[in-house]
Amino acid sequence: TAILILNGPNLNLLGTRQPDVYGHTTLADIEAMCRNKAKALGIELGFGQSNHEGALVDEIHGARGRFDGIILNAGAYTHTSVALRDAISSVDVPMIELHLSNVHAREEFRHKSFISAVAVGVICGFGARGYALALEAMLGHLESSG
Ligand code: DQA
Numbered sequence: 001t002a003i004l005i006l007n008g009p010n011l012n013l014l015g016t017r018q019p020d021v022y023g024h025t026t027l028a029d030i031e032a033m034c035r036n037k038a039k040a041l042g043i044e045l046g047f048g049q050s051n052h053e054g055a056l057v058d059e060i061h062g063a064r065g066r067f068d069g070i071i072l073n074a075g076a077y078t079h080t081s082v083a084l085r086d087a088i089s090s091v092d093v094p095m096i097e098l099h100l101s102n103v104h105a106r107e108e109f110r111h112k113s114f115i116s117a118v119a120v121g122v123i124c125g126f127g128a129r130g131y132a133l134a135l136e137a138m139l140g141h142l143e144s145s146g
Contacts, residue, residue, distance in 0.1 A: 002044035003138055004067040005034055005131065006059055008075035009051040014100075022100050025128040037132050041139060053077055053084065060087040069138040070095040071131070078103075078113045088118045094141060096134045099124035 007027065010017060015026035031047045038045035046067060050056050056077065063070055070088070072095050077084055088095050095118065102125030103110040116122055120141050123130045 002067045003069045004046040004063050005071045007049040007073045008077050012049050023127050030128050034131050057087045063093050064091040071134045073098045085114045094120045096120050097122040098130050098134050100127050
């Protein structure tokens with residue numbers, strides 16, 4: 001089993017970016033935590049980040065046939081991108097939508113997600129721990145959808 005964790009714009013700045021909202025954990029910390037978790041679960045992990053919408057689309061296309069699931073923190077593109085939604089719809093790879101913050105407790109414009117409708121499920125509000133939760137959730141989904 002191989003799972004791709006894909007991070008969108010500004011998430012490269014985690015740790016220093018609005019720590020009151022996103023915490024002090026860096027993306028490198030999150031990657032290390034996910035790699036440990038993946039090893040413990042006996043799965044392969046891909047981990048990426050881009051600030052560019054088209055690059056994220058390319059990563060999603062590239063996941064076809066290589067990964068069994070995608071965990072996607074699309075950052076602000078969550079709330080704007082038809083292209084990311086269409087990319088997910090175009091590859092036969094289940095996706096879990098992830099956010100560090102509880103987007104529903106924040107500004108109105110963060111309440112709308114273009115990608116939720118094409119996600120298996122959504123995890124938000126648990127900070128960096130959400131990544132570990134999403135890995136477990138994806139494994140459970142893959143096992144039950146067999
Ligand atoms: C985010 C929430 C988005 O609204 C925001 O634009 C981000 C990060 C989160 O992880 O909480 O960049 O996806």
